[in-house]
Amino acid sequence: MSPLNAYLLLSALLFSIGLAGVLTRRNAILVLIGIELMLNAANLNFIAFWRYGPNPAALTGIMFAIFSIAIAAAEAAVGLGIILAVYRHTKTTDLDQLNSMKG
Amino acid sequence: MLGAGILKGLAETARNFLGSYVSKDRLTTVQFPEERAPRIEASRNFPFLVYDGTDPQEGLRCVSCFICEKECPPKCIFIEKSTDKKPDATGKPQFYPARFNIDVSVCMSCQICVEVCPFDAIKMDNAFELSATDRFDALLWNKQQLAKSNNYYHEIHPTEAAAVDAELAAARAKTAAAAAASAAAAAAKKLAAPPIPPTPPTNGDDIL
Amino acid sequence: MIVPDTVDQIFVLSKHWLLGYVPTALQPIVSAILSVAPVLVVFPLLFAITTVLERKGLGRIQNRYGPNRVGPYGFSQPIADGIKSLTKEDIVPRSADQVVHLLAPLLLVMAAFLAYAVLPIGRNMVLTNLNAGVLFFFAVGSMVELAVFMAGWSSRSKYSLLGAMRAVAQMISYEVPLVLASIVVIMASGSLSTVAIVNLQASYTSIWPHWFIFTPWGFTGFVLFMIAATAESNRSPFDLPEGESEIIAGYYIEYSGFKFALFFLGEYLGMFATSGLAITLFLGGWAAPFSFLTWIPSYIWFFAKLLALICVFIWIRGTLPRLRMDQLMGLAWKFMLPMTLLNIFTAGVWHFMPSGFTRWLVCTSLLIVPCLLLSRGLKQRKKLQIRTYRFAE
Amino acid sequence: MTLFFLIAAALTIVGTAAAMSLRNPIHCILSLTLGLVGLAVLYLQLGAQFVGFTQVLVYVGAVAILAVFAIMMTRSAGSPQQPAFSRSWLSGSAVAVVVFAVLAWAISSALPSTKIVPPQPAVSVNQIGDALMHKFALPLEIIGLLLTAALIGAVIVAMPERRETP
Numbered sequence: 016m017s018p019l020n021a022y023l024l025l026s027a028l029l030f031s032i033g034l035a036g037v038l039t040r041r042n043a044i045l046v047l048i049g050i051e052l053m054l055n056a057a058n059l060n061f062i063a064f065w066r067y068g069p070n071p072a073a074l075t076g077i078m079f080a081i082f083s084i085a086i087a088a089a090e091a092a093v094g095l096g097i098i099l100a101v102y103r104h105t106k107t108t109d110l111d112q113l114n115s116m117k118g
Numbered sequence: 119m120l121g122a123g124i125l126k127g128l129a130e131t132a133r134n135f136l137g138s139y140v141s142k143d144r145l146t147t148v149q150f151p152e153e154r155a156p157r158i159e160a161s162r163n164f165p166f167l168v169y170d171g172t173d174p175q176e177g178l179r180c181v182s183c184f185i186c187e188k189e190c191p192p193k194c195i196f197i198e199k200s201t202d203k204k205p206d207a208t209g210k211p212q213f214y215p216a217r218f219n220i221d222v223s224v225c226m227s228c229q230i231c232v233e234v235c236p237f238d239a240i241k242m243d244n245a246f247e248l249s250a251t252d253r254f255d256a257l258l259w260n261k262q263q264l265a266k267s268n269n270y271y272h273e274i275h276p277t278e279a280a281a282v283d284a285e286l287a288a289a290r291a292k293t294a295a296a297a298a299a300s301a302a303a304a305a306a307k308k309l310a311a312p313p314i315p316p317t318p319p320t321n322g323d324d325i326l
Numbered sequence: 327m328i329v330p331d332t333v334d335q336i337f338v339l340s341k342h343w344l345l346g347y348v349p350t351a352l353q354p355i356v357s358a359i360l361s362v363a364p365v366l367v368v369f370p371l372l373f374a375i376t377t378v379l380e381r382k383g384l385g386r387i388q389n390r391y392g393p394n395r396v397g398p399y400g401f402s403q404p405i406a407d408g409i410k411s412l413t414k415e416d417i418v419p420r421s422a423d424q425v426v427h428l429l430a431p432l433l434l435v436m437a438a439f440l441a442y443a444v445l446p447i448g449r450n451m452v453l454t455n456l457n458a459g460v461l462f463f464f465a466v467g468s469m470v471e472l473a474v475f476m477a478g479w480s481s482r483s484k485y486s487l488l489g490a491m492r493a494v495a496q497m498i499s500y501e502v503p504l505v506l507a508s509i510v511v512i513m514a515s516g517s518l519s520t521v522a523i524v525n526l527q528a529s530y531t532s533i534w535p536h537w538f539i540f541t542p543w544g545f546t547g548f549v550l551f552m553i554a555a556t557a558e559s560n561r562s563p564f565d566l567p568e569g570e571s572e573i574i575a576g577y578y579i580e581y582s583g584f585k586f587a588l589f590f591l592g593e594y595l596g597m598f599a600t601s602g603l604a605i606t607l608f609l610g611g612w613a614a615p616f617s618f619l620t621w622i623p624s625y626i627w628f629f630a631k632l633l634a635l636i637c638v639f640i641w642i643r644g645t646l647p648r649l650r651m652d653q654l655m656g657l658a659w660k661f662m663l664p665m666t667l668l669n670i671f672t673a674g675v676w677h678f679m680p681s682g683f684t685r686w687l688v689c690t691s692l693l694i695v696p697c698l699l700l701s702r703g704l705k706q707r708k709k710l711q712i713r714t715y716r717f718a719e
Numbered sequence: 720m721t722l723f724f725l726i727a728a729a730l731t732i733v734g735t736a737a738a739m740s741l742r743n744p745i746h747c748i749l750s751l752t753l754g755l756v757g758l759a760v761l762y763l764q765l766g767a768q769f770v771g772f773t774q775v776l777v778y779v780g781a782v783a784i785l786a787v788f789a790i791m792m793t794r795s796a797g798s799p800q801q802p803a804f805s806r807s808w809l810s811g812s813a814v815a816v817v818v819f820a821v822l823a824w825a826i827s828s829a830l831p832s833t834k835i836v837p838p839q840p841a842v843s844v845n846q847i848g849d850a851l852m853h854k855f856a857l858p859l860e861i862i863g864l865l866l867t868a869a870l871i872g873a874v875i876v877a878m879p880e881r882r883e884t885p
Binding site: 027085 | 785
């Protein structure tokens with residue numbers, strides 16, 4: 016079990032926890048949190064491969080992680096904006112009840 | 119200019135801050151237990167019973183006429199009339215209060231008892247360091263605790279005390295004059311009418 | 327001279343001397359403890375002194391004495407306050423969320439203490455010389471908002487929640503100008519490490535120091551940084567979240583006893599940390615103000631400047647009235663943000679222009695003119711319309 | 720597999736697992752921040768200091784507070800009346816477990832990684848700055864554009880429709 020494998024296993028576990036959250040949680044905001052977790056798991060992979068990869072000087076792993084953090088923040092902001100708009104419209108954030116596309 | 123108001127404010131507080139170290143009269147705080155502010159004459163706190171002469175119980179002016187007890191809005195005065203009489207300042211035998219309690223925790227120092235007292239027997243004190251450890255008995259002042267001399271009254275309210283004394287003296291002089299006039303009239307009537315045994319002469323007014 | 331150098335490095339030398347006695351296996355841990363312990367002792371002491379200074383200073387501003395009963399001139403008042411807050415009963419509301427209620431002050435104080443890891447208190451007297459020191463400082467600073475929210479929400483009372491939401495909104499909207507104001511210095515010094523920034527400022531031409539505050543963008547950056555720092559630590563004109571007259575003592579209503587004292591400790595430590603960073607970035611950290619004063623040890627200068635900034639905080643607290651919530655937010659987003667962005671632009675212009683009087687003229691005008699225009703613009707739109715309330719629904 | 724790594728990994732997993740399983744959404748967010756701080760510690764351990772601090776600054780400082788504000792505004796702060804997990808929670812978690820199994824199998828059966836552990840690459844913020852400015856200049860511009868668009872988009876989406884005032 017080399018350190019790289021340990022990190023990959025950890026990020027796989029993180030990813031599946033996030034996926035479980037997304038698939039099972041009822042509250043829309045917590046689904047969004049699950050997505051954040053999956054993004055973070057991917058980040059961990061990037062940094063792990065940058066650290067143990069062949070060419071760390073290229074800094075690609077770090078750059079990818081930085082950009083992905085920025086995108087995740089933007090996505091969280093817009094996602095929560097959408098959830099607020101949906102909540103204002105339908106007075107609920109419970110995903111099981113949001114099953115009709117009617118405006 | 120933006121921020122001009124802020125700078126003026128800061129300058130003002132800086133002047134106050136430095137001024138307080140430079141000129142002492144800026145700081146008006148009175149460090150209470152050590153320094154004491156001059157007592158204001160018209161201030162009042164709780165009532166007290168005035169006595170003339172030296173003996174607190176003998177010289178009490180109060181004749182337990184119950185007016186103050188009836189007039190007191192929070193009903194904090196309790197008087198029990200004595201059975202016997204004692205001569206008051208003018209020598210006329212008067213009743214005196216056997217028991218005179220004021221519940222200081224109830225009294226609201228409204229001074230109505232002072233205004234209604236016909237004998238100027240009760241006046242307002244301005245002692246304020248009255249803390250006590252017990253909430254009930256210690257705040258129920260009896261006759262002994264309430265009695266204070268007329269000189270003390272002169273100390274705390276000089277002008278008012280002087281006015282009261284002048285009034286009392288004038289009243290006594292008038293009664294004495296009236297007594298003298300009635301004695302003279304009685305004497306004149308005695309000369310005209312057959313002699314009747316002389317009544318014991320009123321012992322005149324001995325002004326303190 | 328030899329003497330001041332040993333005096334200057336007295337703490338560093340004594341730490342190495344003590345480390346000599348420790349078996350090599352334990353050395354890293356003991357050296358960490360040896361460098362962290364003084365910080366954990368000195369800054370709470372400074373907190374105690376500041377409470378007295380604050381109350382006496384405010385008193386003197388209002389023409390009264392301030393505490394002078396406990397100890398000589400009232401200087402052992404903090405001991406009395408400490409004992410009082412320790413012996414007070416620690417009431418936790420029944421409906422409160424016990425765990426989060428306990429965690430909030432701890433997280434607040436921990437975040438405040440973590441921020442000292444990167445502040446260079448004296449010449450090579452910094453806990454950790456991180457390559458991204460300033461970024462670490464802001465990362466840790468952003469944890470304070472979470473602690474504030476946890477405190478407000480966990481006490482389950484409307485007032486503390488309102489106070490917490492106001493405090494968090496204020497701290498977030500003032501963190502942006504705070505970070506942007508410090509970017510100017512990072513641009514000029516080319517490095518994020520606080521030690522490098524201070525070393526850059528520690529040099530002198532004839533007797534004048536090279537502090538960043540003596541440049542147009544440096545001065546505006548310093549002023550904007552201090553405004554944002556006062557707001558970030560919920561002090562003086564921006565203490566709306568705990569305004570006594572508004573929402574009764576904001577997010578720490580339901581705290582009493584030691585946790586309440588922890589909140590104050592956390593708030594003051596946050597204030598020291600941000601003013602410490604202001605000193606490091608703009609006022610030349612531990613550098614002496616004049617070249618002929620360098621014989622005084624470096625840490626003396628850091629604490630002297632810190633005390634000076636604390637007195638300015640107290641002075642401002644004694645002067646300025648509290649801002650309303652919308653004015654507070656308006657100031658952050660409509661005035662501070664554009665000014666900091668402009669400041670960054672001016673620093674760029676300063677960097678590329680040849681040094682000389684023209685550079686000074688261009689940069690100062692680049693800063694002063696928009697500031698006046700912006701302030702006049704903001705002042706004009708003060709027409710009082712009917713107040714409309716917008717809720718989330 | 721140093722002890723320090725195990726602590727950080729445990730912190731992350733406990734935080735994230737709690738974030739996905741607790742009933743009260745606010746507790747979820749708080750444990751999420753715990754997990755994210757654990758992740759930041761992992762990044763520091765991997766030597767990526769800049770990413771670790773950015774992670775704390777962006778996630779713990781901003782995204783967590785944003786989520787908390789959203790929860791406050793949608794009035795789902797208290798523990799929800801109906802069960803916190805949707806009806807199809809069983810199949811959801813089954814899918815997640817299957818995904819984890821597949822990933823774990825893929826990782827463990829991958830080509831045996833080289834035993835020699837390359838030295839810790841010392842990356843300084845200056846190198847990151849240079850890389851951002853030179854090699855990754857275009858992505859930087861795009862990210863700037865994207866962030867501004869997201870900023871304005873989020874505000875417009877969340878703003879209530881401008882009812883014409885009477």
